[in-house]
Amino acid sequence: MSKDSRSGGKFSGNHTTLIPAAAIVADIAHDCPFVTNVSPGFIKAGLKSVSGQRRVKITDDGSSILLSVRDNASHQEIHVHSKNMQATKLAIAKGARNAGLHISFGKGA
Numbered sequence: 001m002s003k004d005s006r007s008g009g010k011f012s013g014n015h016t017t018l019i020p021a022a023a024i025v026a027d028i029a030h031d032c033p034f035v036t037n038v039s040p041g042f043i044k045a046g047l048k049s050v051s052g053q054r055r056v057k058i059t060d061d062g063s064s065i066l067l068s069v070r071d072n073a074s075h076q077e078i079h080v081h082s083k084n085m086q087a088t089k090l091a092i093a094k095g096a097r098n099a100g101l102h103i104s105f106g107k108g109a
Helices: 020-031 085-098
Strands: 035-045 055-060 065-070 074-082 102-105
Touching (some): 020 035, 020 074, 020 085, 074 085
Parallel strands (some): 055 102
16 A cells, blocks of 8 residues: 655644545645645555545534545545635545545534
């Protein structure tokens, strides 16, 4: 499994390694002018293959946007803090779709 690492700028937290699909959405979030912080979470690897179908679920958890990213055999969550949640969710959704990821929206808190 190929992994990318991000640190500095708007990236924070102890986990700087990203799975490939998470790196795509994290970079999209990082480039959004409303975003103040991007915090990658743990990587769950060795999951059952989804036949290469990469997807991201976008959920507003009240204080941040939760991105639940599924790559072929791995999963990672990313918390994104923003000054404009709706514009940020829209920018991430458009960017993820343009990058070939399947997107869905979850119910918030």
